[in-house]
Amino acid sequence: MEQHVFDRLMRDDKLPHMWCRGCGNGIVLQSIIRAIDRTGIDQDKAVIVSGVGCSSRANNYTDFCGLHTTHGRPIAFATGVKMANPELQVIVVTGDGDSTSIGGNHFIQAARRNIDLTVVVFNNSNYGMTGGQYSPTTPVGAFTRTSVYGNIEPAFDVCRLAEGSGATYVARSTTYHVQSLIKYIASGITHKGFSVIDAMCDCPTLFGRINGLGDGAKMIAAWPEKTVSIEKAGTLSADELEEKVIIGEFVNSSRRSEYTEKYARIIEEAQRERADLK
Amino acid sequence: MEKTAYAPEYRVLTGNEAVTLGALAAGMNFFAGYPITPATEIAELASELLPKYGGKYMQMEDELASMAAVIGASFAGSKAMTATSGPGCSLMQENLSYGMLAEVPCVLIDVMRQGPCQGVATMPAQGDIMQSRWGTHGDHPIIVTAPSSVEELYRETARAFNMAEKYRTPVMVLSDAAMAHMSEKIRIPAAEELCITNRKKPDVPKDRNYKPYEADETDIPPMASFGDGYRWFVSGIIHDETGFPATADYEKIAEKLTRIERKIDWNIKEIESYEEYRTDDAEIIIVAIGIVSRVAKGAIDKARKEGVKAGLFRPITLWPFPDEALQKQAAKAKKIITAEMNDGQLSRIVKELDGTDGKIEKVTRNDGALMTADMIYDRIMEVK
Amino acid sequence: MKKHFEMRFGGTGGQGMMLMGDVTAEAAGIKEGKEILLTKSYGPESRGGACRSELIIDDEKIAYPVVSEPDVVLAMSQKACDSYTGDLAAGGIIIIDSDLVKSVPQRGRSVFSIPITRIAKEVTGKEISANVVALGAVAVLADVLDEEAMKEAVIERFPAKFTEANVQAFEAGAAAAEELVSGQAKKYA
Numbered sequence: 124m125e126q127h128v129f130d131r132l133m134r135d136d137k138l139p140h141m142w143c144r145g146c147g148n149g150i151v152l153q154s155i156i157r158a159i160d161r162t163g164i165d166q167d168k169a170v171i172v173s174g175v176g177c178s179s180r181a182n183n184y185t186d187f188c189g190l191h192t193t194h195g196r197p198i199a200f201a202t203g204v205k206m207a208n209p210e211l212q213v214i215v216v217t218g219d220g221d222s223t224s225i226g227g228n229h230f231i232q233a234a235r236r237n238i239d240l241t242v243v244v245f246n247n248s249n250y251g252m253t254g255g256q257y258s259p260t261t262p263v264g265a266f267t268r269t270s271v272y273g274n275i276e277p278a279f280d281v282c283r284l285a286e287g288s289g290a291t292y293v294a295r296s297t298t299y300h301v302q303s304l305i306k307y308i309a310s311g312i313t314h315k316g317f318s319v320i321d322a323m324c325d326c327p328t329l330f331g332r333i334n335g336l337g338d339g340a341k342m343i344a345a346w347p348e349k350t351v352s353i354e355k356a357g358t359l360s361a362d363e364l365e366e367k368v369i370i371g372e373f374v375n376s377s378r379r380s381e382y383t384e385k386y387a388r389i390i391e392e393a394q395r396e397r398a399d400l401k
Numbered sequence: 402m403e404k405t406a407y408a409p410e411y412r413v414l415t416g417n418e419a420v421t422l423g424a425l426a427a428g429m430n431f432f433a434g435y436p437i438t439p440a441t442e443i444a445e446l447a448s449e450l451l452p453k454y455g456g457k458y459m460q461m462e463d464e465l466a467s468m469a470a471v472i473g474a475s476f477a478g479s480k481a482m483t484a485t486s487g488p489g490c491s492l493m494q495e496n497l498s499y500g501m502l503a504e505v506p507c508v509l510i511d512v513m514r515q516g517p518c519q520g521v522a523t524m525p526a527q528g529d530i531m532q533s534r535w536g537t538h539g540d541h542p543i544i545v546t547a548p549s550s551v552e553e554l555y556r557e558t559a560r561a562f563n564m565a566e567k568y569r570t571p572v573m574v575l576s577d578a579a580m581a582h583m584s585e586k587i588r589i590p591a592a593e594e595l596c597i598t599n600r601k602k603p604d605v606p607k608d609r610n611y612k613p614y615e616a617d618e619t620d621i622p623p624m625a626s627f628g629d630g631y632r633w634f635v636s637g638i639i640h641d642e643t644g645f646p647a648t649a650d651y652e653k654i655a656e657k658l659t660r661i662e663r664k665i666d667w668n669i670k671e672i673e674s675y676e677e678y679r680t681d682d683a684e685i686i687i688v689a690i691g692i693v694s695r696v697a698k699g700a701i702d703k704a705r706k707e708g709v710k711a712g713l714f715r716p717i718t719l720w721p722f723p724d725e726a727l728q729k730q731a732a733k734a735k736k737i738i739t740a741e742m743n744d745g746q747l748s749r750i751v752k753e754l755d756g757t758d759g760k761i762e763k764v765t766r767n768d769g770a771l772m773t774a775d776m777i778y779d780r781i782m783e784v785k
Numbered sequence: 786m787k788k789h790f791e792m793r794f795g796g797t798g799g800q801g802m803m804l805m806g807d808v809t810a811e812a813a814g815i816k817e818g819k820e821i822l823l824t825k826s827y828g829p830e831s832r833g834g835a836c837r838s839e840l841i842i843d844d845e846k847i848a849y850p851v852v853s854e855p856d857v858v859l860a861m862s863q864k865a866c867d868s869y870t871g872d873l874a875a876g877g878i879i880i881i882d883s884d885l886v887k888s889v890p891q892r893g894r895s896v897f898s899i900p901i902t903r904i905a906k907e908v909t910g911k912e913i914s915a916n917v918v919a920l921g922a923v924a925v926l927a928d929v930l931d932e933e934a935m936k937e938a939v940i941e942r943f944p945a946k947f948t949e950a951n952v953q954a955f956e957a958g959a960a961a962a963e964e965l966v967s968g969q970a971k972k973y974a
Contacts, residue, residue, distance in 0.1 A: 186609055202470050203433060203471060203481070207457065208479075211628045232466070392452075394453060579850055584824075585820075586820065696848050
């Protein structure tokens with residue numbers, strides 16, 4: 124009998140996971156596993172790099188090479204891994220705070236370079252591991268442990284940030300829209316270039332409770348109401364889009380060359396010059 | 402004029418050039434960095450030469466990312482280096498501590514400049530003696546070497562790679578703004594002389610049961626590379642031999658932290674390197690590193706002409722500090738003078754050593770100019 | 786001959802003063818087998834500011850990388866002459882480009898006036914060769930240097946297509962210096 128994908132690609136000895144009941148991270152993780160399976164990449168040639176935060180524990184449970192790094196820096200570590208060995212398929216699992224706050228610069232610079240990394244942002248709108256403080260993706264007005272009067276900071280749109288910085292594959296889905304989440308992650312992995320998948324997920328224990336959003340199931344069930352597809356969004360006015368989360372593929376472009384491929388050409392040229400000198 | 406025949410392996414190089422060429426000779430094939438005076442030329446030369454030899458150069462967005470990329474590249478099997486100066490070195494401390502805990506072979510060059518903060522970017526100093534040892538949070542071992550000439554920068558950078566590979570640890574090399582930019586004639590050693598060392602690879606079956614932190618009697622675990630068939634996990638959280646976090650197990654935490662200290666301690670005689678100059682009968686011992694040690698010799702020669710028995714003790718490996726050797730000198734000396742271009746960091750180290758009580762004098766310089774032989778000579782004559 | 790010898794090449798950014806240091810260091814260090822120590826300093830401007838390279842030559846290891854009493858100072862601009870000649874060693878010499886330096890602050894010192902840049906233009910058609918003319922002059926006037934070694938170092942420094950022009954420039958500089966020396970007897974030995 125064929126082994127189940129979870130048995131093949133996960134470390135069952137590391138389960139149960141450390142996430143709270145109802146946390147959306149598990150859904151994102153299983154979407155990554157299924158996406159990897161769908162792309163058929165070599166299990167021995169994949170490296171999953173994570174930062175610090177709830178989401179960054181995801182690679183504890185996967186059976187690939189795993190690099191659990193420092194807060195905000197996984198994309199920078201991953202850049203070194205990918206650059207040193209471009210044959211490796213490098214996937215970054217990170218959170219909203221990890222990737223757009225403390226690691227914001229690494230995020231936009233890697234996007235600008237268009238280096239072939241697949242970044243999955245577990246976007247739960249707050250810092251879960253430290254107990255639920257506001258992050259750069261917390262909606263205005265939302266309550267967190269450090270915005271008890273309501274958040275006054277406008278939120279980053281992770282996809283627009285990635286697109287504006289030069290990412291060549293950008294998509295967003297939610298823990299409700301799992302099939303498209305899997306599809307986008309798989310596309311990101313096969314895409315040659317910097318890919319960002321903004322995976323909207325739920326933190327019922329902290330963000331959900333303080334904002335009265337109900338338990339995990341209820342938060343997941345709320346996504347269809349809160350989201351609008353990118354196709355439909357094009358037909359709506361700004362007012363109609365207010366407070367809506369747009370889901371779908373934002374960018375899927377092969378117009379810009381990938382960084383390690385460009386560097387490979389530099390090596391070729393430099394070595395030719397060196398040979399000419401001799 | 403009589404001409405001396407010199408083999409063509411002699412070259413005139415700046416300190417920064419020597420660092421890059423020494424690194425390449427040792428097998429560097431990855432460099433990530435961020436421009437900073439007075440270290441920039443190391444990156445410039447690396448960017449030009451690395452691709453010629455199939456290596457990779459990356460200019461990262463900052464020093465945090467540079468150190469991160471270096472560690473990532475090392476995990477993927479590269480011999481990786483970065484180069485910076487004090488302010489950048491401060492930013493690298495975060496991921497340097499990752500390198501310590503996760504036992505990542507890599508080399509960090511710190512071309513010291515006058516500090517703190519921006520300090521004076523173009524002026525030499527020796528203010529990173531303590532930062533190089535204690536710049537990160539927590540306890541960890543580190544190897545730091547402090548060359549004193551362009552030739553030694555070449556050799557010590559190559560040795561830094563060898564030690565990083567052998568002991569699975571980051572190694573720092575302290576240069577300074579003066580040595581970085583001055584040119585000296587150096588002898589380029591033959592490859593065999595550099596005794597190139599490569600990390601020990603695991604020989605267990607390639608599967609998910611490989612334990613990246615399971616050490617043999619040497620306390621140094623063999624290291625696989627990402628992509629070579631082992632599936633392993635590594636974390637910046639204190640981990641057990643499997644690489645996975647071991648945060649609930651006091652014994653495992655202590656075991657990890659003790660082992661990484663022990664793997665350096667056990668090899669201290671091999672790591673340690675120092676120079677003694679005219680110390681046989683010395684009653685006054687000058688302790689100096691790097692560029693200061695050069696003028697100290699002049700001061701010693703001058704003092705000896707006046708009948709004062711002075712000698713030099715120069716740590717080449719700054720950390721671990723060659724305590725025993727200096728203590729031996731200290732025991733027979735009447736006075737120990739630390740000479741350094743900061744407010745007395747070396748002096749603090751020497752003060753902690755046995756047998757130095759009441760003997761320590763210091764001469765310091767913090768204005769960004771080089772210490773002169775006369776400053777040291779005058780101090781010798783004052784305390785003799 | 787003096788065991789410890791210091792020289793300074795000062796001018797304006799773009800005149801090739803750094804390269805003069807490199808070539809002289811190569812000649813003395815590699816070709817002559819002496820110990821050398823070369824430093825360079827720039828003003829804040831990349832082009833047009835005062836800049837200098839300084840070379841110490843010794844028979845033994847050089848401890849202190851600072852030129853404090855230069856035996857030879859070359860000044861290729863008035864500003865360089867004003868700033869870089871004050872600490873000249875007793876018995877030291879100053880070489881100036883006589884078209885670019887109009888006054889020398891230190892009276893009573895040995896000053897060798899050579900129209901360095903003009904000679905370059907006459908010989909090679911290019912002002913940029915001025916530093917090679919200067920190298921020829923320095924090779925003759927600084928007794929510590931070997932003229933042949935210097936010439937070789939110049940030749941090796943540039944691509945082969947420049948060899949002819951550079952040798953001409955070097956020799957013209959050397960000849961101008963010889964003329965001055967034979968005219969007034971060698972001032973420095």
